[in-house]
Amino acid sequence: MKKTAILTSLLLLGTTSLFSQTNQGVITLDEFRLPSKRDIIHIPNVNGFQVLKCDFHMHTVFTDGHVWPNVRVQEAWKEGLDAISITEHMEYQPHKDDVNTDHNRSHDLAVELAKENNLVLIKGTEVTRNTPPGHFNALFITDANKFIDVRDEDKDQESIDRVINDGAFVFWNHPGWKDKQIPGSYEWIPFVEKLYQEKKVHGIEVVNGLGFHSKALDWALDRNLTIIGNTDMHNLIAHSYDLNKEGVHRTMTLIMSKDRSAQGIREALNSGRTVAWSSKYLFGKEEHVKALFDACxxxxxxxxxxxxxxxxxxxxxxxxxxxxxxxxxxxxxxxxxxxxxxxxxxxxxxxxxxxxxxxxxxxxxxxxxxxxxxxxxxxxx
Amino acid sequence: MKKTAILTSLLLLGTTSLFSQTNQGVITLDEFRLPSKRDIIHIPNVNGFQVLKCDFHMHTVFTDGHVWPNVRVQEAWKEGLDAISITEHMEYQPHKDDVNTDHNRSHDLAVELAKENNLVLIKGTEVTRNTPPGHFNALFITDANKFIDVRDEDKDQESIDRVINDGAFVFWNHPGWKDKQIPGSYEWIPFVEKLYQEKKVHGIEVVNGLGFHSKALDWALDRNLTIIGNTDMHNLIAHSYDLNKEGVHRTMTLIMSKDRSAQGIREALNSGRTVAWSSKYLFGKEEHVKALFDACxxxxxxxxxxxxxxxxxxxxxxxxxxxxxxxxxxxxxxxxxxxxxxxxxxxxxxxxxxxxxxxxxxxxxxxxxxxxxxxxxxxxx
Amino acid sequence: MKKTAILTSLLLLGTTSLFSQTNQGVITLDEFRLPSKRDIIHIPNVNGFQVLKCDFHMHTVFTDGHVWPNVRVQEAWKEGLDAISITEHMEYQPHKDDVNTDHNRSHDLAVELAKENNLVLIKGTEVTRNTPPGHFNALFITDANKFIDVRDEDKDQESIDRVINDGAFVFWNHPGWKDKQIPGSYEWIPFVEKLYQEKKVHGIEVVNGLGFHSKALDWALDRNLTIIGNTDMHNLIAHSYDLNKEGVHRTMTLIMSKDRSAQGIREALNSGRTVAWSSKYLFGKEEHVKALFDACxxxxxxxxxxxxxxxxxxxxxxxxxxxxxxxxxxxxxxxxxxxxxxxxxxxxxxxxxxxxxxxxxxxxxxxxxxxxxxxxxxxxx
Amino acid sequence: MKKTAILTSLLLLGTTSLFSQTNQGVITLDEFRLPSKRDIIHIPNVNGFQVLKCDFHMHTVFTDGHVWPNVRVQEAWKEGLDAISITEHMEYQPHKDDVNTDHNRSHDLAVELAKENNLVLIKGTEVTRNTPPGHFNALFITDANKFIDVRDEDKDQESIDRVINDGAFVFWNHPGWKDKQIPGSYEWIPFVEKLYQEKKVHGIEVVNGLGFHSKALDWALDRNLTIIGNTDMHNLIAHSYDLNKEGVHRTMTLIMSKDRSAQGIREALNSGRTVAWSSKYLFGKEEHVKALFDACxxxxxxxxxxxxxxxxxxxxxxxxxxxxxxxxxxxxxxxxxxxxxxxxxxxxxxxxxxxxxxxxxxxxxxxxxxxxxxxxxxxxx
Structure with missing residues (x-):
């Protein structure tokens, strides 16, 4: 009598048994399976703004990345990001013998998945010029194929003009990524100064992956440009960041936004309400870093x-x-x-x-x- | 010129260098050191009550535990507990050849440390009778040495009466811990029924360490006794719980309390506003478990x-x-x-x-x- | 004087500083970077045979996988595997609108990388028939494009004959993967019996990912077929296995081989000297499992x-x-x-x-x- | 019929179910329990010598440590050590109001446990003089109570003579642990020079916990003294070292010994065949560090x-x-x-x-x- 009661209780407890039977005799060995969950990155609201976790720079097999676009959505969901942009190189397609060269394709393949996973997906591209001037990301574009005809080496200015005309938010990527032997690779060059004067560059990627471009932080501060941090991920996040260690996260831009939407993000980017977060460090304008500290x-x-x-x-x-x-x-x-x-x-x-x-x-x-x-x-x- | 600027920046970044010099040439190899921090166990308030994390059952070298009382405070601080009680056995002192037999001593040694570490320390003892009836914890006692003269085997009733007279909150510990061969070891025995009728037992330790005493849960529910979960730690928490795995925590009682004080805890215990938390499981009255779920x-x-x-x-x-x-x-x-x-x-x-x-x-x-x-x-x- | 000596020593120790300068002012924040290393899976030799760690079933973007072929090499190197086979579906190419349909392509893209990473890469394909009879892997093929013209639904027999004629080692994949409603989905069907009689099926994938097909183990034992365990990875290993937990590994086939070569592996597969390893479990013929135990x-x-x-x-x-x-x-x-x-x-x-x-x-x-x-x-x- | 077979198989697999029933209705929630195991620290033999992992400096509640002696055995067993010495302070007993002051007691309480856990337990004590000259550990003593009468401040020389006469191996502990304001706290002082000339000091504790006393390494090398590394653990190893991180280990002395015995250890200490291992670093004589490298x-x-x-x-x-x-x-x-x-x-x-x-x-x-x-x-x- 008692034994029966106990067994009932055991069966009740047994719902998460190590082994469970599926179909007909296929037994699952679940213990080694990675739990599927969306980690919440907890950051309180700051001055009434939500703090969105965003990565605006990454690649897939459609240019020189190593994964299908769905993996970028999967990674972002698991890691608790709010918004991403897949930013294929306009001018560089090393997989072109094997993969579709439609420049919208990787974004398009991710659209429905992003919706189902509650991610804001922003259409973007990387304008990949020689250095100098180097690379620029253009976010909020409407059609990446519009820019194909300005890929020639002598069309640096036209390539930027084209994304600007498409309504893009433009930031200069990882200045300083090339060796100092290359003239102008880590200087505030006339080309960028002209863009700045004409309001055609709106931000700087101060942190790229786990590299902090220290001079670029000062450039952004002195010119009131928006401070950005991204992964520029080509490979897997899981092979690049030591995510099994407590507190480790991919590099990202924290956006203080009115709401969790593409519009909210655009407004915040335009207003410069961002802090770059990489490794244990925060990089940003004093007022924003201070507001984050005070909120936390x-x-x-x-x-x-x-x-x-x-x-x-x-x-x-x-x-x-x-x-x-x-x-x-x-x-x-x-x-x-x-x-x-x-x-x-x-x-x-x-x-x-x-x-x-x-x-x-x-x-x-x-x-x-x-x-x-x-x-x-x-x-x- | 540029190089100088960069070096300054590097030195600035160098504040958390792997190696740091202390004194005169002693170099610290900090990388392997455990970070010292107090983990916050995040649980939102429930119906306006704070949810306090409490462990009311543990031992030190002063009876049969393996650590000095300061370690119990250290563990509780690190693991984010709000309140603990060091509950030495009244009737069992295997270290008596080597260690002071003053029954208040381990509590007293922890008092100042608990204050400095923002822990609520509740004076308690374990009334350690043969089984049946087994063991009872008495919390909120004033002087453990008051109960010494009722340690004899034939004074089960007196021992309980004495702690009740001292104003204690009393709960029956881990019913079912002895083999079923021992009569009455896992039954609702007349002795306990009498205590219950006389309102001398107020709760039951439904979970002890990682053992769930399933029948005891029903006894508590049917009689409106307070549901308790404790570690009953003798050894180190760190050698007993796999704390390096995400989400692992020691067994504890979640107390829905008006404030973070001994008084608040006593009121909540008297009112039965508790849920025991062990491994992945919550054990409690439906209304409390539901309120917790709804809050979280x-x-x-x-x-x-x-x-x-x-x-x-x-x-x-x-x-x-x-x-x-x-x-x-x-x-x-x-x-x-x-x-x-x-x-x-x-x-x-x-x-x-x-x-x-x-x-x-x-x-x-x-x-x-x-x-x-x-x-x-x-x-x- | 003393101070100088100490500083020298500090600089000496400083070689693995958290921050290091690269290029011109780009500071690396290495602490969050995943260490790049090849984990050694330690298993002693068994009866004079090396124990090779092999995974003979995985996909890339060239059929329905989510990664470029280089990621499969990267994963295998990191996880200490000795040999892999990229086994694209012959009959199923959901990415065909975007990706090259040459059936050798994913293997070919991995060849040089595998050599540089000291991995044995075995050319293979998955013969992907409807269920029944289901899927079969063919290893040691010479040209995957040879089998294209037998992809039609009615050519089950021809498709197997073709890989056999190409010299393949053939094993039946994950029997039981389809619901029992489908006739013959988890039975020893006449089609397979005929293959077996004609020596055209040489092994059975008893474990697929974290699914153990228990009846298949007995089929293999009763007919002296080689026992195989594979990941059948489409996604990332790092998103499927909880590799951050101690002891967690991907599913694989342990091959007791005369040497670390494709020839050695083929000989061992032909001789049935294998044990499948998944989660905490080993699956194999008694003599092999016993020999492994005795060696370890x-x-x-x-x-x-x-x-x-x-x-x-x-x-x-x-x-x-x-x-x-x-x-x-x-x-x-x-x-x-x-x-x-x-x-x-x-x-x-x-x-x-x-x-x-x-x-x-x-x-x-x-x-x-x-x-x-x-x-x-x-x-x- | 099939279903029965499957259920049998499930029950078979069910042996490590999350929940298991013990006694009568007590259900164990094992998932959060720390696995009990002895980690093997793998280091190959070096020039025919076994490499023993040893910690010769630690304390218990019997002087100023925080644990009962059994915990020191437990820690050493879990962490794969071969030999330890419990080295209570001769001259410092802050727990004396509460704990037995017999100086042999903590060792004696560990003897049987060490035997049962296959640990070599070496009787030792810490001669705890003011600084200068500071502290010395004496290993292989026969009776710690022999040295009680030389605890007075003016008996530095006698205290060393006494342990030498008892046959001890003596090493100078953590030179440099006191601030440089104290004269002679990190210098090769005449007192130690005299000991050295009289062969009464045989080694130096170059690493103490996670502190590397860099000058002490050179002193040891220049005078052919044995190089030692210890934890000097007072608290818990688990609260001091970040053992949940891969590769983290307590500080120890690696002894290249003819066998796994107290005698072997003594001979190796006398011969100076040691390397101190702390954090990621090895400290020792060139020939020993090179031999270790070559073996590994x-x-x-x-x-x-x-x-x-x-x-x-x-x-x-x-x-x-x-x-x-x-x-x-x-x-x-x-x-x-x-x-x-x-x-x-x-x-x-x-x-x-x-x-x-x-x-x-x-x-x-x-x-x-x-x-x-x-x-x-x-x-x-």
Missing amino acids: VALSPVFHKKTNNKGVVTNYYEIKNNSDLYFELVLKAGKGTKKIVLYPGSAQTLTAEANQPSLTYEVVSTYIRSDKHLNVDIRLN | VALSPVFHKKTNNKGVVTNYYEIKNNSDLYFELVLKAGKGTKKIVLYPGSAQTLTAEANQPSLTYEVVSTYIRSDKHLNVDIRLN | VALSPVFHKKTNNKGVVTNYYEIKNNSDLYFELVLKAGKGTKKIVLYPGSAQTLTAEANQPSLTYEVVSTYIRSDKHLNVDIRLN | VALSPVFHKKTNNKGVVTNYYEIKNNSDLYFELVLKAGKGTKKIVLYPGSAQTLTAEANQPSLTYEVVSTYIRSDKHLNVDIRLN
Whole structure:
């Protein structure tokens, strides 16, 4: 009698048994299967804006990438991205003996999949000129085949004009990617200056994959260009980023957007409300990096007080990182914990001598200029 | 000139270099060091209550545990617990030849550390009687040494009376832990019935470590006793739970409390607002498990619609788990996704035939009775 | 003076700094990069044969796979495989509007890469007939385009004859993959019986991905057909197997081969010296599974003796698993440790009452028939 | 009929079901349990010597450690160590109000456990003098209580004499651990010089935990003292080392020993056949580090040749790391792969221009002096 009850209970529990039978005698060995899930990258809203996770630079087999377009959607879904753009090279098609050369094709193959996976898919292309001037990404284009006839080497200006006329948002890709022997490969060259003057370049890819183009950050800041970070993925994300380690993520652009839509993203890009996120680092304009920090990090009230033998009172606080970002803080002014590492989704104890209004920390995991970290005042209470 | 600028930038980036010099020539090899951080277990508030993570059963070297009391605080801090109780055996002291036999000592050694680490430390003890009746934990005691003189084998009743008189909250530990050969080891015995009638037992430890005492869940439900889950840790948490795997956590009691205080916890225990959490499973009264589910799981609006060749419209939703709990759902009524696994902090796509008010799922990772899972209606829109 | 010496030492240590400068001011954020390495799957030689790790079933964008052929080489190199075969569908080309339909193409694109990566690449194809009879893989073919004209539905026999005439090793893929509603989908059908009689089918894919076709194991054993396990990978290995968990590997065929060459593999396949390895399980003929076990598992001499209060002496041994395989043992005869789990590259303590010649264990992680595990005698000493 | 067969097979497979019933209705939720196993640290024999993994410096609750002695045995067993020594402070007992002050006690409590777990347990103590001269470990002592009466501050010399007279192997612990303000804290002081002249100090702890005392390495090399690396663990290994990351291990001394015994270890210590291993680094005398490298790393024959358009032939080799050590190589002479990282148990492709006898690499993950890495010639063939 009791035994029966127990067995019932066991069967009930048995729903997630290691082995389950499918069809007729085919037994699944599920234990080694990768769980299928969409990881949520947790970042609170910032000043009322949603923080969208976007990657605007990647390739497929249709130019020189190694995967079918569906894999780009699959990766983005799994990794919790909101928006991607597949940006095939206009001028470079090494697979052309084997693969369709229609320049819209990889985007088109991803459209329905992106819809089914709740991803914003933005039509884009990489204008792949010799260096200098190098490469530019054009987002929000309408038809990639419109630009085919300006692929010749002498048509750098025309190629940009054409995507601009198509209504694109244009950013300069990974300046500095070529050796310094090539003249102009990592300089603010006249060609780009002209584009800038004519408002034909709107942003700079300051981080490409795991490479930070430090001078490019300053160029963007000095000219109020939008700061972008992308993977430029050709291979698999899973073979490039060590995703099995806690906290590892692909490089991306964090967009502070009014809503989760292509329109929202365009408006935010136009307004420059972006922060590039790569490895443990954030790269952006001071106001945006600061707003992100303030949205993510919170200090508790004093939870404990301790007086030492000299009568000095130390206050104890908990400082929490309510996000999946990473912040590393070094004390600059005030008497308190010298160094604080705020890992994703975790807290630390912060101690401070009583009767101070605030402590000043340098957030050394942020860049608001190639040679400058964000400084924050932590208000004590 | 340029080179100088770059080097400055490198030095700036160099703040988290693998090697850093301390003192005079001692070089730290930090890469293999475990990061020191307090993991936040994310669970949203439930009906206005904070969800506190509590473990009310553990031991130290002062009875038969393997660690000094500070390790229990360290573990709890790292793992994001809110409250613990060190519950040494009253009647069992195998280390007595080597270690102080003051029954308050392990608690007392942890008091200041708990304060500094923002943990609620509740004074408790394990009343360790032969089986039957077995063991009982008494929480919120004032002085463990008060109970020494009732340790004799024939004083089961007195031992309980004594902790009750001290104001304790009392729960029966791990019924069923002894072999069935021992009479009464897994039965609702008269001794406990008497305690229950006299309101001297207030809860049952339904889960002890990774053992679920299934009959005990029903006893608790039928008598409105508070449902408890603890580690009963003697050894190290890190040698017992596979914490390096994503989502793995120690067994604990989730307390829906008015605030993060000992008083709040006592009130919630008295009111029975608890859910035990062990492995992937939740164990509790239907209303509490349901409230937890509702607080953690959210469905998006329809983000996509698809019509098949028979004219049937399928709606696409995103279902999100905004918590570090785990939910596994199996469809019971309606036409939609058959099985949904909501891993911690992740989302899945849910599809449903259009024009249905809701889908009914069985949440097979919950137990609201030894033979019953929670059923939930997912409202469609 | 001292300070200088220390700084020199620091610079020396600094060679693997988190950040390193490349080109001109591009700073690499290497910490999140996946290390590039070839994992060695450690399995000792078995009876003088090398144990080669092989996967003979996978697809690329050239039929219905999601990756360019180079990714299959990359995956195999990283995961420590010795040999692979890219086996595109002869009769099924869903990407034909976009991709070259030359049936040799994906193999040809991988040839040079395989050589550079020290992989044995075997030319193969999947003969993709309706079910029944279903699919067959043909390995060691010379020209996949030879078989194009027998793709019509009514040419099942001709399609097999053609690959046989080309010198192929032929195995029946994943019998049982279709629903039981389809007649003959999981039966030993006359078509296959005829092939078997005519020696035109040489093996059976008993494990496909993480699906074990249990009846197929018995068919192979009863007819002395070669036992095969493959991934049948269409997607990415990294999106299908949970490779970040210790011990997880893709499904493969372990080949006991005279050398690491295509010829060696062919000879071993012809001789049936194979074991399929999927999840924690090994599937094969008793003699091969036993030989693998004996090569991998070793018992130490007695390292400790303990006499209990009844005078019974217990001997202590260390039992080591010198391989990356997994073995789970349950005691069947003798007095000793009841259950032993030999994780990859690890050891356990085995205790046995003294004065026994051996203990008999069932190795429950092996299948030498659909309903039978390997039994081993562990000789004591 | 078929169904029955399938169910039998399922039950057979069901032996490792997620849930298993124990006793009477207690259901175990095993999925979150840490597997119990002894990891094998794989290092091949070196010149006929076994490479024993040893940690000669750790504490328990009996002085200022946080665990009972059994935990030290448990940790060592799990992590694959061969020998440990529990080295309580002679002069420092902060737990003395609560814990037995018998100085042999923690060792004695571990003796039987060590035997049962196949660990060599060496009796030791830490002679804990003020700095300077600081601390010394004495191994192979017979009775720790013999040294109690020389604990006074003015008996530095007597305390060393006493352990020497007891037959101890003595090494100087972590020189440089105190701030440089303290005179003599990181210098080769007269007191130690005298010990050295009188052969009363036999080794130096060059690595303590994750701190490398770089000057101490040179002192040891210049005076032919034995090089030691230990954890000096007070807390838990699992809270100090990030063991969940691949390749992470506690700091230890690798001993090249004639056999796996206390005697073998003593002989090897006396002969100085040791290498300290901490984080990714090896520290030792050139001959020993080189012998380790040669035993662990092997180059395959040429497996591929490639001729570029200038007629230059490149040979392809596989370079394997047959150990759990880590080696990082930077090319110093010859034309070949510039940088090679040999992760534990993995291989890399090495390419070299043909017709060279060898390539010279600096193994930058080794230290054969504070400012010098091992150089190795890789013979080509």
